[in-house]
Amino acid sequence: MKLITAVVQPDTVPAVQQALGELGVLGMTLAEVQGYGRQGGHTEVYRGVRHSVELVSKTRLDVVVEDESAERAVTAVADAARTGTVGDGKVWVTTVDTAVRVRTGERGSAAV
Amino acid sequence: MNSGDTAWVLVSAALVLLMTPGLAFFYGGMVRDKSVLNMLMMSVSSIGVVGVVWLLYGYSAAFGPDLGAGLLGDPLRHFGLAGLLGSGSLQQTVPSAAYVAFQAMFAIIAVALISGAIADRARFGPWLLFVALWVTVVYLPVAHWVFNADTEDAAGNVVQRGGWIVNQLGAVDFAGGTAVHINAGAAGLVLALLLGKRLGWPGEPMRPHNVPLVMLGAGLLWFGWFGFNAGSALAAGTTSAVVFVTTLGATCAAMLGWMLVERLRDGRATTLGAASGIVAGLVAITPACSAVTVPGALVVGLVAGALCALAVGLKYRLGFDDSLDVVGVHLVGGLAGTLLVGLFASDSAPAGVSGLLYGGGFGQLGKQALAAVAVLAYSLVLTLVLGWLISRTVGFRLPAQHEIDGVDGVEHAETAYHFGGGAPHHRTAETAHATTRVGTTQTQETAR
Numbered sequence: 001m002k003l004i005t006a007v008v009q010p011d012t013v014p015a016v017q018q019a020l021g022e023l024g025v026l027g028m029t030l031a032e033v034q035g036y037g038r039q040g041g042h043t044e045v046y047r048g049v050r051h052s053v054e055l056v057s058k059t060r061l062d063v064v065v066e067d068e069s070a071e072r073a074v075t076a077v078a079d080a081a082r083t084g085t086v087g088d089g090k091v092w093v094t095t096v097d098t099a100v101r102v103r104t105g106e107r108g109s110a111a112v
Numbered sequence: 113m114n115s116g117d118t119a120w121v122l123v124s125a126a127l128v129l130l131m132t133p134g135l136a137f138f139y140g141g142m143v144r145d146k147s148v149l150n151m152l153m154m155s156v157s158s159i160g161v162v163g164v165v166w167l168l169y170g171y172s173a174a175f176g177p178d179l180g181a182g183l184l185g186d187p188l189r190h191f192g193l194a195g196l197l198g199s200g201s202l203q204q205t206v207p208s209a210a211y212v213a214f215q216a217m218f219a220i221i222a223v224a225l226i227s228g229a230i231a232d233r234a235r236f237g238p239w240l241l242f243v244a245l246w247v248t249v250v251y252l253p254v255a256h257w258v259f260n261a262d263t264e265d266a267a268g269n270v271v272q273r274g275g276w277i278v279n280q281l282g283a284v285d286f287a288g289g290t291a292v293h294i295n296a297g298a299a300g301l302v303l304a305l306l307l308g309k310r311l312g313w314p315g316e317p318m319r320p321h322n323v324p325l326v327m328l329g330a331g332l333l334w335f336g337w338f339g340f341n342a343g344s345a346l347a348a349g350t351t352s353a354v355v356f357v358t359t360l361g362a363t364c365a366a367m368l369g370w371m372l373v374e375r376l377r378d379g380r381a382t383t384l385g386a387a388s389g390i391v392a393g394l395v396a397i398t399p400a401c402s403a404v405t406v407p408g409a410l411v412v413g414l415v416a417g418a419l420c421a422l423a424v425g426l427k428y429r430l431g432f433d434d435s436l437d438v439v440g441v442h443l444v445g446g447l448a449g450t451l452l453v454g455l456f457a458s459d460s461a462p463a464g465v466s467g468l469l470y471g472g473g474f475g476q477l478g479k480q481a482l483a484a485v486a487v488l489a490y491s492l493v494l495t496l497v498l499g500w501l502i503s504r505t506v507g508f509r510l511p512a513q514h515e516i517d518g519v520d521g522v523e524h525a526e527t528a529y530h531f532g533g534g535a536p537h538h539r540t541a542e543t544a545h546a547t548t549r550v551g552t553t554q555t556q557e558t559a560r
Contacts, residue, residue: 044319045374045378045380045382046319046320046382046384047384047385047388047421047424047425047437048374048377048378048421048424048425049425049428051317051319053317
């Protein structure tokens with residue numbers, strides 16, 4: 001099993017959800033996160049005072065899939081999240097030792 | 113007694129009351145999320161404290177018969193509104209009680225305005241003490257000077273003497289540019305200096321946590337301000353209507369003036385700037401609203417909006433942490449409006465005086481300047497004495513760790529926003545968190 005983690009522009013989340021849904025991926029976990037990469041931050045002005053906002057809002061999503069689905073899922077996420085501008089985010093993949101479905105106690109692939 | 117006038121004054125009193133919750137939101141949106149509740153409470157608690165003071169002896173000290181030299185009214189003559197509730201007790205054409213209610217709201221908002229200068233770092237109990245003392249020692253005398261006109265009988269003989277600025281000096285301050293705004297602005301400056309800078313200021317960014325809340329507050333202030341200014345006519349008639357439109361015009365021009373400065377200086381006109389411009393314009397037209405015609409009102413507003421937009425930067429140059437710009441908006445705006453009466457007053461406006469640019473010479477300008485300086489100086493000195501006494505006895509400023517934790521948690525045992533993790537079955541964890549911060553096991557949530 002593989003854990004696919006993606007940090008993407010919040011606006012692209014519906015497209016990512018749809019792309020994964022079409023591959024039969026049935027669940028994901030989302031979190032609103034803040035961070036910075038090459039995009040850097042931006043500047044805001046309040047009553048004439050400049051505030052440099054270094055952390056940018058992103059959405060982080062975690063999906064666990066079977067090994068053989070991982071490559072297609074990664075491509076689907078990256079394609080759906082791409083706007084072509086700086087700040088589109090990152091996707092990375094890690095190997096998962098096991099998984100447990102809390103309700104039934106099933107383990108491994110059956111739990112995903 | 114005139115029922116139309118009475119209705120207008122009562123409605124105006126309610127409008128002016130709404131300004132203080134409006135101010136609470138205006139200020140509350142500008143602070144960080146860890147101190148928004150305290151910011152709301154500093155304004156709202158002023159309603160409670162000043163309301164009681166006002167009904168007991170406040171009205172009497174401000175509007176009772178003069179004790180001598182036009183400096184203070186008799187605080188005991190109408191203690192608890194004695195002698196004012198009968199059907200024969202009138203202030204011009206309205207019942208005295210209506211005037212008591214209307215003027216109560218002015219005292220309330222005057223002291224609430226000061227709170228913006230010491231956001232994020234004042235202890236709540238000492239603030240309540242300050243509110244009671246400041247209204248008593250600073251506001252009541254100044255309101256007497258500015259608002260308590262001599263009462264004359266039908267033959268024109270003075271039957272009850274009032275305050276020196278409105279009667280002997282003859283300065284025009286229709287609704288409180290001196291008594292409310294210069295007064296509160298000067299007090300804000302003193303307290304900001306006395307309590308010192310917030311930890312991290314000015315290096316750390318202290319962004320407004322909720323700009324929509326600021327605009328909501330500005331809207332409520334503007335709405336209520338029509339009662340503040342047009343209600344000060346104490347009659348539903350020409351003066352109130354003219355004051356209404358000069359208030360409208362100046363505020364519109366001030367908003368545009370502030371946005372113009374921002375566009376030229378910072379590159380963008382901002383929401384916070386528009387909200388601030390609205391308030392700056394309202395402040396500046398307050399003393400002038402009965403004395404100028406429409407062109408004058410537009411100039412007063414435009415000048416005030418642009419001037420205050422520039423003035424809010426002063427604190428960074430001079431190094432005082434007037435957190436929410438009480439000085440830059442209320443002191444500067446109040447001074448601008450009070451002095452501009454001396455330039456733009458037109459004898460075709462209800463007040464019937466002529467300023468320098470309308471052929472009146474320097475006379476009115478001198479009176480305006482003297483009134484402004486007198487209130488400014490009195491407020492600076494007496495606020496310093498009161499603030500110093502409170503600091504030296506009970507202590508005014510929060511301990512550093514409490515300021516870092518956030519004043520909402522330590523002074524009120526509350527959090528404004530639960531973003532995530534706030535589901536009811538997590539109450540135990542939340543309570544543990546709250547008790548750690550408060551240092552007591554007697555929190556509200558435990559009691560539940």
